Each structure stands twice: as structure tokens, then as C-alpha cells.
Amino acid sequence: xxxxxxEIIQNxxxxxxLPNLITKDDVKKQYRYLSKKEHPDVGGSDIxxxxxxxxxxxxxDYIENFRYSFDEDEIKEQFSGVYYAKQFRE
Numbered sequence: 001x002x003x004x005x006x007e008i009i010q011n012x013x014x015x016x017x018l019p020n021l022i023t024k025d026d027v028k029k030q031y032r033y034l035s036k037k038e039h040p041d042v043g044g045s046d047i048x049x050x051x052x053x054x055x056x057x058x059x060x061d062y063i064e065n066f067r068y069s070f071d072e073d074e075i076k077e078q079f080s081g082v083y084y085a086k087q088f089r090e
Contacts, residue, residue, distance in 0.1 A: 008058060009058060009059070009062060011055070012054070012055035012056075012058040012059050013055075013059070015051050015052060015054075015055035016030050016031060016034060016052065016055050016056065016059065017030065017034070018030055018059075024060070024063050024064075027056065027059045027060060027063065031052060031055075031056040034052055035049065035052055038052060
């Protein structure tokens, strides 16, 4: 992941209207709920559905590859190399 991983993950959580402490099942349930409301076939927007799809992929990738917690300290811990290197550039 890139240097702004916290922002990417936080935006995904915001898009799916989720709190920081959630489970994989919470992500799936909320994605399905919002997709049913926002799907273009039921009058929703293509753009909004694409945002939901992107957010779902980001969060599921994070959960499967790293942790279940989305708090800032956890993200920094998982991507510590990015933040370690960044402190020398500033």
C-alpha cells in the first residue's frame, strides 16, 4: 500500500458508513445493504456503486492481508516501513 494508506482506508470506511472496529462480516453486510440501495438497476448511481465496490475491495484486502482493526495506530503498525521512511523526508 502507498503512503496515504490511512486516508485510503478511512475513506473506504466512510464510504461504507462503518466505524473503525468492525469484522469482515460487518463489511460484507454493510456493502450488501448499501449496494441494494445504490445499484443502478434500482435507480442508484453508477458512480456511487463504483465507490462502494472500491471501498469494499480496499477493506476486504486489508482484513485478509493484515488486521481487523482500522484504527490509525494499527494501520501505521502494519505499514511501519512507510511511516519510518517518511519521518526522514520531513
